[in-house]
Structures are given as structure tokens and as C-alpha cells.
Amino acid sequence: MTRIRSFARIAAAAVLVAALAVPSFAARGSADxxxxxxxxxxxxxxxxxxxxxxxxxxxxWPAIIARQVGLQICPPTASATDNCFAIPLISNxxxxxxxxxxxxxxxxxxxxxxxxxxxxxxxxxxxxxxxxYTVGAVQALTGAEPTSGLGQVILRGLGTEVQQAxxxxxxxxxxxxxxxxxxxxxxxxxxxxxxxxxTFAAQYKAMLDALTAGAPNAGMVLGTLxxxxxxxxxTSRLPAVVFDQNFQPVIVGxxxxxxxxxxxxxxTPAPVPxxxxxxxxxxxxYQQGFGLPPNLKAVPxxxxxxxxxxPLTDAEIITPAEQKVFSDTITAYNATITSEASARQIPxxxxxxxxxxxxQPQLFGGVGLTNTWISGGLFSxxxxxxxxxxxxxxxxxxxxxxNSGYGTQIPLASVAATFQNNGQFTGFGDNKGYAxxxxxxxxxxxxxxNSASVPxxxxxxxxxxx
Amino acid sequence: MRSSRKSWLLISAALLIVSGxxxxxxxxxxxxxxxxxxxxxxxxxxxxxxxxxxxxxAGIAQQRKAEFLVGGTAINFxxxxxxxxxxxxxxxxxxxxxxxxxxxxxxxxxxxxxxNLTFGVGVMTPYGLRTxxxxxxxGRFISRDANIKVLSVEPAVAWQTSDGRFALxxxxxxxxxxxxxxxNNAAFxxxxxxxxxxxxxxxxxxxxSAWGWNAGLLFKPSDAFRVGLAYRxxxxxDYKGSAHFTQIPTNTPLDVLVASQLPPDxxxxxSINYPAVLSGGIATSAIGHGxxxxxxxTHTTWSRFKSLDVSFATTTAxxxxxxxxxxxxxxxxxxxxxxxxxxxxxxxxALYDQNPEPAEVVGPLLPDSDxxxxxxxxxxxxxxxxxxxxxxxxxxxxxxxxxxxxxxxxSYKTDANLISINxxxxx
Numbered sequence: 001m002t003r004i005r006s007f008a009r010i011a012a013a014a015v016l017v018a019a020l021a022v023p024s025f026a027a028r029g030s031a032d033x034x035x036x037x038x039x040x041x042x043x044x045x046x047x048x049x050x051x052x053x054x055x056x057x058x059x060x061w062p063a064i065i066a067r068q069v070g071l072q073i074c075p076p077t078a079s080a081t082d083n084c085f086a087i088p089l090i091s092n093x094x095x096x097x098x099x100x101x102x103x104x105x106x107x108x109x110x111x112x113x114x115x116x117x118x119x120x121x122x123x124x125x126x127x128x129x130x131x132x133y134t135v136g137a138v139q140a141l142t143g144a145e146p147t148s149g150l151g152q153v154i155l156r157g158l159g160t161e162v163q164q165a166x167x168x169x170x171x172x173x174x175x176x177x178x179x180x181x182x183x184x185x186x187x188x189x190x191x192x193x194x195x196x197x198x199t200f201a202a203q204y205k206a207m208l209d210a211l212t213a214g215a216p217n218a219g220m221v222l223g224t225l226x227x228x229x230x231x232x233x234x235t236s237r238l239p240a241v242v243f244d245q246n247f248q249p250v251i252v253g254x255x256x257x258x259x260x261x262x263x264x265x266x267x268t269p270a271p272v273p274x275x276x277x278x279x280x281x282x283x284x285x286y287q288q289g290f291g292l293p294p295n296l297k298a299v300p301x302x303x304x305x306x307x308x309x310x311p312l313t314d315a316e317i318i319t320p321a322e323q324k325v326f327s328d329t330i331t332a333y334n335a336t337i338t339s340e341a342s343a344r345q346i347p348x349x350x351x352x353x354x355x356x357x358x359x360q361p362q363l364f365g366g367v368g369l370t371n372t373w374i375s376g377g378l379f380s381x382x383x384x385x386x387x388x389x390x391x392x393x394x395x396x397x398x399x400x401x402x403n404s405g406y407g408t409q410i411p412l413a414s415v416a417a418t419f420q421n422n423g424q425f426t427g428f429g430d431n432k433g434y435a436x437x438x439x440x441x442x443x444x445x446x447x448x449x450n451s452a453s454v455p456x457x458x459x460x461x462x463x464x465x466x
Numbered sequence: 467m468r469s470s471r472k473s474w475l476l477i478s479a480a481l482l483i484v485s486g487x488x489x490x491x492x493x494x495x496x497x498x499x500x501x502x503x504x505x506x507x508x509x510x511x512x513x514x515x516x517x518x519x520x521x522x523x524a525g526i527a528q529q530r531k532a533e534f535l536v537g538g539t540a541i542n543f544x545x546x547x548x549x550x551x552x553x554x555x556x557x558x559x560x561x562x563x564x565x566x567x568x569x570x571x572x573x574x575x576x577x578x579x580x581x582n583l584t585f586g587v588g589v590m591t592p593y594g595l596r597t598x599x600x601x602x603x604x605g606r607f608i609s610r611d612a613n614i615k616v617l618s619v620e621p622a623v624a625w626q627t628s629d630g631r632f633a634l635x636x637x638x639x640x641x642x643x644x645x646x647x648x649x650n651n652a653a654f655x656x657x658x659x660x661x662x663x664x665x666x667x668x669x670x671x672x673x674x675s676a677w678g679w680n681a682g683l684l685f686k687p688s689d690a691f692r693v694g695l696a697y698r699x700x701x702x703x704d705y706k707g708s709a710h711f712t713q714i715p716t717n718t719p720l721d722v723l724v725a726s727q728l729p730p731d732x733x734x735x736x737s738i739n740y741p742a743v744l745s746g747g748i749a750t751s752a753i754g755h756g757x758x759x760x761x762x763x764t765h766t767t768w769s770r771f772k773s774l775d776v777s778f779a780t781t782t783a784x785x786x787x788x789x790x791x792x793x794x795x796x797x798x799x800x801x802x803x804x805x806x807x808x809x810x811x812x813x814x815x816a817l818y819d820q821n822p823e824p825a826e827v828v829g830p831l832l833p834d835s836d837x838x839x840x841x842x843x844x845x846x847x848x849x850x851x852x853x854x855x856x857x858x859x860x861x862x863x864x865x866x867x868x869x870x871x872x873x874x875x876x877s878y879k880t881d882a883n884l885i886s887i888n889x890x891x892x893x
Contacts, residue, residue, distance in 0.1 A: 048659075056659075102656050104719040364555035365874035366607025367652045367661055377654030377661070387659055396554050411551030414558050416604050420655065420662040420716060 028212075028345045029219035031406035032171040033069040036085060037126050038062030039138055039161045039175045039207075042385060043394065044129025045154070046087075049101065049380040052131060052150060053094025053114055057087050059388040062127045062174055064395035064413045065402075080122030087127040088154045089117040095150060100381040102374055107381055116153040124164035130154045134180045134195060135203040138162055139210065162207055166214030173211055174398060176223040176351070178204070178333050182326060183384070187234065189279060189315040190264075191325040197332035204336050208344060220346045221402050224337055226355035227330045229323060233280050233373035233383035240276040240317065242292060242302075259291040261312040263319075269311035277318040280373065280383045285312065347405025349397040362393065364415055388418045491795050491819045492741070492768050492834060493614055497539045498572050498590045500854035500886035504843025505801025506815025508762040510747035511694035512803070513684060515852075515890070516574035519588035519622050522696035522745065523635035524682035526584045527626035529576045535852065537888030538571040543860075543880060545597070545833065549604070550868055550875035559604040559876075561830075563597065570594055572888070586622045586637075591615075592698075593643070593740065597831060605830035606663075608872045611648040612831050616641060620680075633684040642675040643703050643738075647831075650714065657718035664724045665714055669734055671707030690752040700742040700770045709734045709778065733779035739770040741794075756805035764799070768792040768822035789871070792822040803845075811845035813856070821865075828867040833878035835865035843886070852890030859883055 038044055038061075045052055046060030057063065058073055066073065066085035074084035091114035093099065098110025118125075130151045133141065139162050141148050143155030158164055165173060181200055185193035195203075211220070229235040241249045241256040249256045258271035259278060271293070272278070278291070285291070289305030291312040296302040318326070334352060341348040358378055362369045369377035369389060378390040386394060396412045403410055416422070499517025502509035509518075513525020516535040545563045549556025570591035578584045593616040603610060619642075624635030647669040655662040680698035687693065710731050715721050747762035771792040778784045801815035816839065823834040843856030859881075866877035 104657075104722075363873045365605055365872055366649070367555075367654075369654055374656050375654065380659070381656075389654070389661070393554060409551065412554050412557040414549070414556065414604075415554055415661070416556075416559055418660050419604075419652070420658065420660040421714075422602060 026345055027219065027347050027405035029172070029215075029217050031219045031402055031408045031410075033066075033071060034171045035126075035168055036062075036066060036069070036071065036172045036174070037124075037165045037168050037170040038065075038129055039165055039173065039211075040127075040129030040177055041133045041180050042129070042131035043179065043391065044127060044176055045131050045150070046391065047131045048382075048385050048387060049099040050109065050382045050385075051094035051097060051099040052090055053092045053099070054089045054117070055092060055094075056388060057089060059391045060087065060127060060129060061176065061391055061395035061398060062129065063087055064392060065174060065398055065410075066126070068395075068399060068410050068413050074118075074121075076117040078118075078121070085127070086118070086121060086123070086125040088121075088125045090114045090153065091117055095153070102381060107374075119153065119156065124158060124168050125154065126168070128154065128161040128164055130161065132180055133161065133177065135177050135200060135207060136195070137180075138177055139203065139207055162210050162214075165211065170215050170218050172219040172221075173215060174221045175207075175211075176349075176398075177207075178225050178337065181333065182225075182330055186318065186326055187279065187281060187384070189313075189318050189322065191322050191329075194326070194329050197329055197336070200333050201336040204333075204340060208340055208346075212344065219402075219406060220344075221349060221398055221405070222337055222341045222346050223349035223398060223401070224334045224352040225330055227327060227334065227352050228355050228359070229277060229318075229326075231355045231358050231371055233371065233379050235277050235279065235318065236371070237280045237373045237383065238278040238283060238286070240272045240274075240278040242296070257293060257296075259286075259312060259317070260293045261291065261317045262314060264314040272312075272317050273319050273321075275320040275323075277323065278312075279316050279318070282312065282316040285316070291316075347401040349401040351394065351397055354393060354397050358390075358393075367415075389415050392417070491766060491797060491837070492771070492792065492822045493593050493595055493832070494741075494743070494766065495570055495591055495594050495616075496764075496797075497541075497570070497858065497884055497886055498592065499535070499574075500537055500539075500843060500856040500888040501803075501813065501845055502801075503539070503858055503884070503886045504813035504815055504841050504845075504854070504856040505760060505803060506799040506817045506839065506841055507764075507797075508747055508749075508760040508799035508801035508815060508817075510682070510696050510745040510762050511684065511692040511749035511760050512747070512758070512801075513682075513694060513696075515854075515888075516576045516586060516588070517572065517888070518635075518682075519574055519576075519586050519620055519637060520572075520590050520592065522682040522684060522694045522747075523586075523622045523637045523680055524624050524626075524633040524684040524694070524696070526576045526586045526622060526635060527582070527624035527633035527684070528630070529584050529586075530578050530581075532575070532577045532893040533852075533890055534573075534575050535888050535890040536571075536573040537854070537886065538569050539884050539886040541568040541570070541595075541882060541884045542566070543882035545881075546879045547605070547830075547833070548877050548879075550866070550877070552868065553873075553875040556604060556874060556876045561603050561605060562600050564600045566596065566598060568594070568596065582625055582628060584624050586624070588618075588620045588622065588637075590618045590620065592618055592641070597833070599830060603830075605874055606650045607652050608874055609647065609649050609830040611646070613646040614643065615645075616643040618642070624682075626684075631686045634681075635683070636681045637679060639678040639680060639698070639701075640675060641678060641701065641703065641740075642673050643671075643705070644673045645669075645671045645705060645707070645736075645738075653720075653724075655716055655718055655720045657720050658716070662716040662718070662720065663714045664716065664720070665728055666712045668710045668712070669707060670710070671705040671734075671736075674703055674705045676701050676703045690750055692749040694745070694747045694749070696743075696745045698743045700740050700767060702737055702739050704735070704737040706733065706735050708732070729778070729781040729784065732781060734776060735779075736774065736776045738774070739772070741767040741770050743767075747799075758803045758805075760799075760801050762799040762801075764797045766795050766797070766822070769794045771822070790827055791824055792827075793824065795820040795822045801841075809846055809848050811847075813841070813843040813845065815839075815841040815843075815858075817841075825867040826869050826871045828865055828878070829870055829872045829874050833865060833880065835862040835878065835880065837862050850892045852888070852892065854886070854888040854890075856886040857884075858886065 144157035289307035518525030547561035622637030626633035682696035749760035862880035
């Protein structure tokens with residue numbers, strides 16, 4: 001294990017500092033971004049469509065905040081003493097592999113994998129966010145453990161997220177953590193995988209105790225957790241009834257047909273209860289027939305699928321009772337986060353509210369974005385992580401909270417950064433040029449983008465890496 | 467694609483919106499003669515050159531010699547847009563107009579008959595302008611370029627009492643107009659994760675027209691005082707034109723989808739309700755020494771411009787109504803003409819012009835604001851010849867919106883400079 005070198009104090013000059021706090025706003029510390037660190041998970045890392053890569057890492061919410069307060073993102077060649085915001089850049093196509101991309105007819109994974117570009121960087125990265133980490137993990141995993149996942153290249157065995165954050169002598173700490181305390185359970189359809197609320201509360205409190213002890217003068221910002229199953233495509237895209245290629249419920253005799261699943265601890269397949277959620281990650285199994293009730297075995301076109309009549313597993317369905325457990329748990333998590341923020345005078349970003357609002361189209365000067373899978377613009381193709389645009393809106397909630405808590409006037413980040421045509425307009429002319437795509441693919445693409453259906457199987461469900 | 471359909475609908479959000487940033491509030495142009503312009507447009511009680519056909523048609527009764535007066539106004543304006551740091555689209559962005567000089571012309575001819583009657587005809591541009599943004603422009607999905615041109619022809623007649631103390635005039639106005647709107651459409655591109663420009667919409671109307679009228683009276687209670695009143699009622703012009711859609715390639719497979727959804731070129735229809743304008747002025751030469759002063763108030767019923775409805779001949783899903791809800795406005799003008807010598811007059815003027823536009827509608831199509839103007843001009847006459855030259859600086863108060871109905875918040879700083887010139891020949 002690499003010996004942790006003592007880190008020189010980073011010079012404070014030449015970095016734009018958003019105005020120092022006026023005590024009357026009562027937020028702890030000050031909004032001094034001289035040494036700005038972030039503790040977080042996949043959202044903070046800029047993980048999109050199943051991959052962490054240098055194209056999208058600059059759109060993790062900490063990096064967006066850094067740009068808005070005037071910090072430069074460190075290039076891979078930066079040295080430890082450079083005044084820049086360091087993120088652990090990974091070359092394209094990224095880790096653990098390439099992104100899930102839409103090729104016109106189906107979702108495929110970009111082949112190959114990338115490599116970390118700054119493993120030797122002489123100090124902790126400013127953005128310590130690690131995909132998949134929970135509140136417990138940010139205090140327990142250093143990157144040396146076999147369960148560290150991408151912590152191996154982000155934490156590098158130098159210490160936990162919390163330890164490395166403190167080692168940087170931060171002047172400002174931004175934190176968004178807790179999503180993975182429930183996401184793993186949600187994506188496994190299994191409430192027993194939830195971090196118990198009491199454990200979450202103890203761990204969240206311990207994390208803040210450590211940070212405030214290690215950086216007593218640092219400004220801070222926290223964020224609530226999303227609690228709306230209707231927002232992310234993972235839990236909202238698929239109906240829990242038999243549906244067609246356009247995700248529309250199939251009506252037989254005036255009724256919808258519930259999917260069939262095998263409840264936990266039972267040997268008897270049963271229809272899923274009304275109001276259940278069918279996880280998007282199981283779409284490809286559905287397309288092979290799993291979940292279609294046995295009485296459809298003789299009914300075309302379902303009769304053509306190899307697994308019609310076989311039930312889905314309990315893990316693929318979130319019943320209303322399970323949803324209630326998840327909701328109550330997230331509510332408890334948010335109660336902890338809110339009370340800790342209040343007690344410690346830390347501004348709180350309303351991420352829960354943001355996710356509720358994302359149910360409505362987001363309108364910007366002639367452009368509309370929605371939470372629709374693949375085509376909507378807010379969620380990336382894995383149905384859970386956001387796009388560059390989505391992360392921009394996420395970061396803006398943090399900026400609003402900082403401005404509100406510290407009396408600063410950090411400008412919001414603009415989604416115009418994601419416009420393809422930001423340069424001088426090259427015009428349009430009569431050139432109707434487009435990429436060569438087969439007629440079948442073109443038809444499939446039209447169908448998909450008009451109704452967000454996927455006519456061909458998704459690649460096999462990969463181990464979730466959030 | 468749902469968001470694509472929505473953005474096609476948003477395209478029609480202001481398809482034929484009239485451009486503005488003009489000099490008589492909204493998209494009105496009050497600069498129809500260099501002398502009047504030099505006097506801040508306070509001319510209803512003076513109206514003593516053929517441009518009275520615009521300012522107060524009763525005034526042509528004072529012309530006892532036939533006269534041609536022709537000229538125009540060269541208008542340059544600049545606009546600086548700054549995005550609102552609380553707006554997730556415009557924060558950190560800027561924009562400005564392309565440099566352009568507009569030259570609305572004017573031409574008048576008056577012909578007295580007998581000692582009490584005068585006929586006249588005028589060519590004027592009572593409305594117009596253009597908002598044309600330099601690329602790259604973050605507001606291009608609302609408007610890249612919007613242009614309204616108006617040209618009016620007005621035959622007129624005025625009559626005055628034998629002692630010249632009271633005059634009445636009336637005119638018929640044939641108003642022709644043409645509007646253009648150019649904007650891009652954009653959509654989220656699932657192939658590159660960016661927001662891509664996908665098409666351009668170019669809307670272009672025919673020259674469509676309507677007839678209106680105006681009337682005025684001019685009363686001189688004494689040699690030293692004059693009162694003028696001029697009224698031009700509102701009118702509606704119905705436009706027909708065409709929409710031309712051109713795909714913008716993204717060089718991704720999205721282009722196939724865009725091509726299949728691109729609306730065909732097709733006809734469009736819309737209409738604009740022009741306001742009524744009532745001007746009243748009081749003028750006096752009482753202070754003597756060759757000074758003649760006037761003060762005017764103008765009321766413009768911009769509330770007639772409540773909404774803009776655009777319909778498409780083929781793709782009726784693009785039909786749209788955009789709420790405008792403009793307000794009636796007042797403008798206040800003062801002007802002075804000083805006889806400096808036998809051949810030279812010197813003129814000064816100032817004005818304050820309210821803008822009709824509520825904050826919800828301030829945007830790339832028409833970023834209007836209250837305006838303050840100062841003018842200075844000279845008039846030269848020698849024998850039958852007349853030359854009027856005016857410099858007019860118009861400053862718009864900084865106007866910002868954070869309630870934009872286009873979801874496009876920010877501030878606009880507009881300034882305009884106008885140079886008016888008229889040549890006249892009296893027979």
C-alpha cells in the first residue's frame with residue numbers, strides 16, 4: 001500500500017473565490033472554493049450509461065460546480081501543486097467498459113475499456129466520488145479492498161473518501177451520498193438489501209462528525225435523495241402488465257393482463273399485484289417471454305417466444321408492499337439528512353424536489369427534455385444515471401443551495417454547454433445528408449424514438465455498477 | 467419522439483412574431499420626416515411641412531405652395547443580451563445584433579387648390595424593424611432573425627378656414643406589409659447525448675395589405691398658440707405566406723428520423739392587429755426670438771396586439787397561439803424650432819416612450835423597453851429648396867425578464883442611432 005505522502009498546502013491564489021460568507025446567513029464555514037472537495041457516488045463521478053469515462057466525467061455535479069466557481073479541471077498532466085480541480089480521468093471508452101449506446105435499432109455496449117490517466121497524481125483528487133458507494137463505504141473503503149470497485153482507481157488505497165477529503169485541507173466540501181443505500185435494493189427488487197435507517201443515520205452522522213472535525217472551517221453542502229419511482233426509467237418505463245413493442249398494455253377482453261412472477265419463498269407463480277413496478281433491466285428477459293402468463297403460450301405472437309409461460313423472478317418485480325418499504329426507508333434517510341443539515345447549519349440541495357419536477361418536461365428556450373428512456377435527454381441509456389444535461393440540472397440545485405446558504409451569486413451552469421452546434425453556425429442549405437442506415441433500422445429507430453420502445457433485446461443484464 | 471414533437475410545436479411559438487426594438491414603441495416608427503424628428507416627434511400642433519400627412523393631416527392645409535418632400539432615415543441599432551445567471555439555459559451566455567443599417571423612406575407631395583383646400587399624397591413607413599442576431603446565438607430556437615416591413619401610401623385632403631385658424635384633414639391609408647421569421651429547431655440527440663440543431667424554419671409572408679384612415683385638426687386660438695389633434699385608428703392585416711423547412715444534418719442516425727418527420731414546405735396564415743394612435747400637441751411661439759416650442763402626448767392602443775395566431779396549411783399540429791397581452795402606451799415629446807437666420811433653422815427635441823411589452827414576452831423576437839431620445843437637427847431653405855437633416859439618439863432602458871414565457875431569461879441593452887434627411891422643392 002502506497003505510503004501517504006504529506007501533502008503540501010495548495011496555494012490559495014489565482015482561483016476565483018465566490019464571496020466569503022457573511023455570518024448572518026448562518027451557514028457553517030464560508031463559500032471559499034480554494035480547495036474544493038466532493039464526496040459522492042456515481043452521480044458525482046459523472047457515470048453515464050454504464051460507463052465512467054473522460055467524456056462525461058467533467059459533467060459530474062462536482063465538476064460542474066467547480067467550473068461555475070471559476071476552477072479549471074486538471075488536465076491529465078497536471079501536478080499536485082497545480083491550482084485546479086482534479087477528477088480521476090479515465091480514457092475512453094471508459095471503465096468498467098464502454099457506454100450503452102443506441103445504434104439506431106438496439107442498445108449495444110461500446111466495446112473495449114479505458115484506462116485511468118492520472119493514477120500517479122500526487123495528491124487526492126478533489127472529486128472523490130466513487131460509483132456504487134454508500135454512506136458506509138465512503139468511510140470504510142480505501143480502494144485497496146477487493147470490494148472497492150472503481151475505488152481502486154479513484155481512491156487508490158490512499159484512504160477512504162472521507163480521509164482523503166480531510167487530507168486536502170478543504171475549504172469547501174460538497175456531499176451527495178445515500179443513493180446506493182437504496183438503489184442496490186431497488187434494482188434487485190429486494191428490500192432486505194436496504195441499509196437500515198438506523199444504520200444509515202449513524203453512518204451519516206459519523207461521516208459529518210469526521211468531516212467537521214477534520215475541516216472545522218470548511219463550508220459544506222448536502223443534498224436530499226430522490227424518492228419518486230415515476231421519475232427514473234429503471235422503475236417507470238415498463239408497465240407490470242403484458243405490453244407490446246411500443247410499451248403499450250395489451251388489452252384482452254377489455255382487461256390488461258398482469259405479468260407472472262414467482263414471489264419470494266413461494267413455488268407457485270402468481271400474477272404481479274396491481275401497481276407493481278417491473279424493472280427496466282429485465283426488458284430483454286421479457287422479450288424472450290419471461291413473465292408472460294401460461295395461457296398466452298398458445299397465443300401468437302407470444303407463442304413464438306421461447307420462454308412464454310415462465311415467471312419472472314421476485315427480484316425483477318417491486319410489489320406495492322415492497323415499494324412502501326423502499327419509500328418509507330428513503331423518507332427516513334431524507335429525515336436524517338435534513339436534520340443533520342439543519343443541526344450543523346449546512347445548506348441542503350433539494351434533489352428530491354428536482355426528481356419530482358423531472359416528471360414534467362424541462363423547457364429551455366425552444367427545447368424540451370423529458371425523463372423518457374433513450375430519447376428524453378435527462379436520463380442516460382442505463383435508465384438510472386443522468387445525462388450531461390441531467391447532471392447540469394442536478395449541479396444547479398447544489399449551486400442554488402450554496403447561493404441561498406452563503407449569500408453567494410454563483411451563476412447556474414447552462415445546458416447550452418451540451419448543444420452540438422455551439423460554434424459558428426455552419427448553415428443548413430439543402431444538404432439532407434444522413435448516416436447510412438438500413439431500412440429496417442430506420443423503421444425501428446422511428447418506432448423507438450416515437451414511443452421509446454426497444455424491438456430487439458438489450459444486452460444481458462450486467463452486474464449493476466452504480 | 468415526444469420531445470421532438472413538442473419542440474416542433476414550440477417552433478410555432480412565435481412563427482410570425484413581429485420584430486421590434488423600434489423607435490415609436492413596440493414596432494412603430496415615428497420618424498417620418500426629418501423636421502418632425504428633430505423636434506422629438508412633437509409635431510401635431512406644428513405640422514408645417516408635407517410630412518404632416520403622417521403627423522397631423524390637418525397641417526397640410528397650411529401649405530399654400532405645392533411641394534415635394536422626399537427623404538429617409540438611416541437607422542443603426544445595437545443590442546447586447548446577457549443571460550440571467552439564474553436561468554439554466556442563458557446563464558453565462560451573451561448575444562448581440564448583427565450590424566445592419568435600415569433605411570425606411572418617406573416621400574410627400576402636397577398641392578393646394580384655391581385658398582382653403584390642400585390635397586396631398588404620402589409614402590411612409592409607420593411600422594417596421596428587424597431583430598437579427600449574430601451567430602452563434604443561444605436564442606436561435608426562438609428567433610434568429612425576425613423582420614417586419616410596412617409601406618403605406620396615403621392620399622389626403624385638408625381644409626382650413628379663411629383666416630387659417632382652424633384646419634381639418636383626413637386621409638386614407640393603404641398599408642402594405644411583409645413579415646419574415648427565421649429560427650432553428652433542436653432536439654435531444656440520443657446518438658451523441660447532445661442537443662442538436664435539427665432543422666431551420668424560414669417563414670416568409672407575401673406583401674399583404676389593408677386600408678385605413680386618419681384624421682386631424684389644427685386649431686390656432688391666437689397667433690402665438692396652436693393646438694393639434696391627430697388620430698389614426700387601428701387596423702388588421704391578414705398575411706398569407708410560406709414556411710420553408712430545411713434539415714440541419716447532425717451527422718448521426720438522428721438525421722434519418724428528422725428527415726422522416728420534417729414538415730413539408732407549406733402555406734401559413736396569420737394576422738397582426740395594428741394599434742390606434744392618437745396624438746395631441748400644444749405649440750407656442752410666445753417666448754419670441756424665433757423660438758417655437760411644442761409638447762405632445764401620443765397614446766397608442768397596443769392592447770389590440772393580444773396574441774399572435776399562426777396556422778399551417780398542411781401540418782396543422784404546428785398551429786399555435788402565442789399570448790402577447792401588450793399594453794396601451796403613452797409617449798411624451800417636446801421639441802423646439804429656432805429660426806437661426808434667414809435660411810437656417812435649428813431644432814432640438816426629446817422624448818420618453820413607454821414600451822407596451824409585458825416582461826413575459828420580452829425575448830429574442832422583440833426585446834422592447836421604455837426609451838429616451840434626444841434629437842438635434844437643422845433646416846436649410848433657400849428659395850424653393852428645402853433641406854432638413856437630423857441626428858437622433860435613442861436609448862432603451864436596460865430591460866430584463868425572469869418570467870420569460872419562452873423560458874429564456876436575461877437582459878437586453880439596446881441603443882439606436884438615427885439620421886434623417888429630407889429634400890424638398892416648393893413650386
